Amino acid sequence: MTELATPTRAAADSLPTETRLDVAAPQTRELSGARLLIELLERQGVTCIAGVPGGANLPMYDALSHSPISHVLARHEQGAGFIAQGMARITGQAQVCFASSGPGATNLLTAVADAHLDSVPLIAITGQVPQAMIGTDAFQEIDTFGLMLPISKHNYLVRSAAELLEVIPAAFELALSGRPGPVSVDIPKDVQNEIISVTDLPAPGVRAPDPVVADEPVLAMIERIQAASKPVLMIGGGIVYAGATDALRRFAERLDIPAVQTFMGLGVLPSDHPLSLGMLGMHGAPYTNLVLEECDLLVGLGVRFDDRATGKVAAFCPNAQFIHVDIDNSEIGKVLQPVQSIVADVGSVLELANRMLEEQRNTKWRQRVDQLKNDHPLDLDGKDELFRPYGAIAAVAALVDDNANITTDVGQHQMWVAQAYPFVRPRQWISSGGLGTMGFGLPAAIGMALAAPDHKTICFSGDGSLMMNIQEFATAAEHNLDLKVIVLNNNHLGLVRQQQTLFYEKNLSAVKFEQRTDFPAAARAMGMKGIDLSDFENPQQALQQALNEPGPCLINIPISETEMVFPMVAPGGANKDMIVSEKPDAANPAGASK
Amino acid sequence: MSVANPAILKLTVRNHPGVMSHVCGLFARRAYNLEGIMVRPVRDNKQLSRMWLLVNEEERLQQLIRQTEKLVDVICVEPHAMEGSAFEATQEYFV
Structure with missing residues (x-):
């Protein structure tokens, strides 16, 4: 049975702790895959893991108990996935959840898919039945690789303990780089128990450098904005994830452009900011959607033109041209065709733009926007009644x-x-x-x-x-x-x-x-x-x-x-x-x- | 060829377990038919594989190429003419 400790794992457990923690002098150590995994997670700066133990991840939990990493025992693996997501969404750092094989892994799926759609750096680490049993319909065996494939940014089935040295830093780098997202790492139990000799540990995986933004396209974007008479910014979760809030506020204020926010972009502009038009789309304020009916240039910054935001695409901003700035090339042209696109970190684009642009006022357009705001406000019916x-x-x-x-x-x-x-x-x-x-x-x-x-x-x-x-x-x-x-x-x-x-x-x-x-x-x-x-x-x-x-x-x-x-x-x-x-x-x- | 407007994509991918399911799955999940697939490791570099895809040219092909390029194990995607492609050379095997 998978629950029984194997001789190799017993050998791993007998390693003195001093050996494991001694990182000053490079020396060769014997480590189990599970201990190596935990050590690599420590080196990534992980301090807390949410999860649920089970038969196929017992070695990981055994190793975790010797680690300074704390553990939150969720009552359901989906809960563990969302606890890790909550940590990731607050900090912007990649966070880890653990689940066992089979139902443990399937219970995680919803949280992983959720992280995929909202671009959250989540590392989902699952136990798997031993490799020799994969494909035999073993107890609690499920094709985690196949299930995670379409709902994660990338996914791994780790085939040897040595592979962990590559896969774990790569998983963090992928989760954090470009457009963030979840990475699934499925580790068979025999890999967790395999003893290998480790001399050097790899550098932790970090966000890869963003591509350098050239001046020309940013200048062209500014020119288009300054040539427009009714420009509007559409700001999304990409601004939040890029840490570009300050740059965005400066950009909007100096160009004097009102901004609609997507659901994911709320908070980038304070709701009482004079340029804030609130949330657009299906449940947007009347004035917000009406401003978009009139605008002649919509600048999408870190957005993906989701259908809840655009409504019927053919009727979205009927008088406008679009500029689209996003770090994900596959978002460009997915929903609508921009006249200009910049594939780059939106924060870098805005900082560069802030250095190049000349301040302007859009007095006439701002007056029209304010008029729409006054004439078609959001009706917060019952806002003074506690039970409404x-x-x-x-x-x-x-x-x-x-x-x-x-x-x-x-x-x-x-x-x-x-x-x-x-x-x-x-x-x-x-x-x-x-x-x-x-x-x-x-x-x-x-x-x-x-x-x-x-x-x-x-x-x-x-x-x-x-x-x-x-x-x-x-x-x-x-x-x-x-x-x-x-x-x-x-x-x-x-x-x-x-x-x-x-x-x-x-x-x-x-x-x-x-x-x-x-x-x-x-x-x-x-x-x-x-x-x-x-x-x-x-x-x-x-x-x-x-x-x-x-x-x-x-x-x-x-x-x-x-x-x-x-x-x-x-x-x-x-x-x-x-x-x-x-x-x-x-x-x-x-x-x-x- | 049964395809109305054949388009051929020449992919360089990492010779890595799972790369086939990542690429083929991406097309399948978007209900985009793959009419032909040929893949083998690159002769002088065992780290890489060459993957040839035969698809129908549709408006959304560009979007699919972008999404394929985003896959971690895909190094590059190039459109290729029928002439000089793996499909041209192997037509007799598919009669």
């Missing part, structure tokens, strides 16, 4: 400072937060954008709180999403993290209900939870605090107390299932065709339901 979505979000935002990091699950609550939360800095906002994974929020919040213990972590969730990784309450409690989960609870799959209401003639199909979950009780059962604001005579005060008290806490806020996210562009529709209201259902008027 915008009101709950506003209440939380007013009670925590800008130091708080914010994450969400996926659904209506996510869009309400994206629309209404006053983000002021990059990496303050962390959410599952591309894959839209319900269940992301709680484990991601755990990772965020672990990586940034001096910041309060707030996870807005919904009753549908929270159930999808609710087991991680126990992990949050175990580490006593300063993490608050705020459930906007309508006891429905709200965004599905909304689409059925708007697009399927109110034929509500499988969106109501007939068995209601008592979330505060569930939280308490797993060692967290849990409160329901509707139980309090002074719910505002209860919220304040719960937010201020350190430690993990679940805060349930009941809302009506008839609440909707507006505006909404129908999937596949043009962004100008925004649905901004729905007549309240007479049988179910909007308002808090308990």
Whole structure:
């Protein structure tokens, strides 16, 4: 059985610790693949790994116990993947998760795919059955290489312990270089147990140098922008990942260009910045999408023109030409054809541009934009009522400072937060954008709180999403993290209900939870605090107390299932065709339901 | 040839386990038919393999080439004429 220790592993375990840690004088040492792996991870600067042990990664866990690297025992491998993602999204560093073979690996897939779509540097290291058993349908054998292939930036099946010397630094370099992304490393158990002689360890893998940006294309871009009369910047996650926020702000301010932000780019411009036009697209503010109808040049900076942002592509910015700056060459021309593209690190482009450009004012265009902003504002209906979505979000935002990091699950609550939360800095906002994974929020919040213990972590969730990784309450409690989960609870799959209401003639199909979950009780059962604001005579005060008290806490806020996210562009529709209201259902008027 | 507008791609790839599935999988997942595949290690460099792909020329081919170039084990992708390609030389094996 795979669980039994093999003689080679016993030999590895008997190595004195001094030998393993002595790095001063180069000497040849005998190391198991598992010990080598852990040592290579230490050299990469990894300090915390989230994971779940099992039969096929026992040697890794044995070696990990001798390492200064700490471990977070998730309650499900998907949780482990999202905990590592939370750490990676907060720090920008590559972070590691561990899982065993078979179901351990398949459970990781969603978190890896999520990292792929949002360009997150995640290293997923899985145990595999011994090589001699691969292909025999062995116990807990699955084709991890084949499964990870289409959902990762790159993936490895390690065939010998010596290969780890190449693969581990390469995995980190790949995860961090260019457009970041997840790398999967599958290590058969015999490779983990194989003893090899190691003299020199390789240099840690780091982000490869970005290509040098030439002056000419940047100059040409500036000329195009200065020749435009209604230019708009579209800023995305690439700005966040490039650490180019300051450069972007200077660029926008000196050229006096208003900027729309993608879902992934929120926080790059503070929401109250005079040039900020908020989030564009499916749930963008009316003025945001209307400005794009009029603009004559859209400059995409670190964006991929996702369909939730563009709506129907043929109708997106109908009067505009496009400039596209992105580090990923395969993004150029994927969705729309730019008149100019620059394949480069967007931060380098903006810094170069800032040195070359001459300051300008776009007074006329700015006035028009301000007029659209005034005439077609985002209607935050109910923003003063605690038991309504915008009101709950506003209440939380007013009670925590800008130091708080914010994450969400996926659904209506996510869009309400994206629309209404006053983000002021990059990496303050962390959410599952591309894959839209319900269940992301709680484990991601755990990772965020672990990586940034001096910041309060707030996870807005919904009753549908929270159930999808609710087991991680126990992990949050175990580490006593300063993490608050705020459930906007309508006891429905709200965004599905909304689409059925708007697009399927109110034929509500499988969106109501007939068995209601008592979330505060569930939280308490797993060692967290849990409160329901509707139980309090002074719910505002209860919220304040719960937010201020350190430690993990679940805060349930009941809302009506008839609440909707507006505006909404129908999937596949043009962004100008925004649905901004729905007549309240007479049988179910909007308002808090308990 | 059964292809309406044949286009031939000449790839230099690392001679590495899994590189075939990375390349072929990329085309398959985008529902882009590979009409022909030939691959062998490069004669004087065992680290490298030469991969010949025969595909139908479509508008999105450029995008696919960019995505193929992004694969870690792919060193370069060059469009190639039928003349002088592996497919021209081997037509008699596919009757």
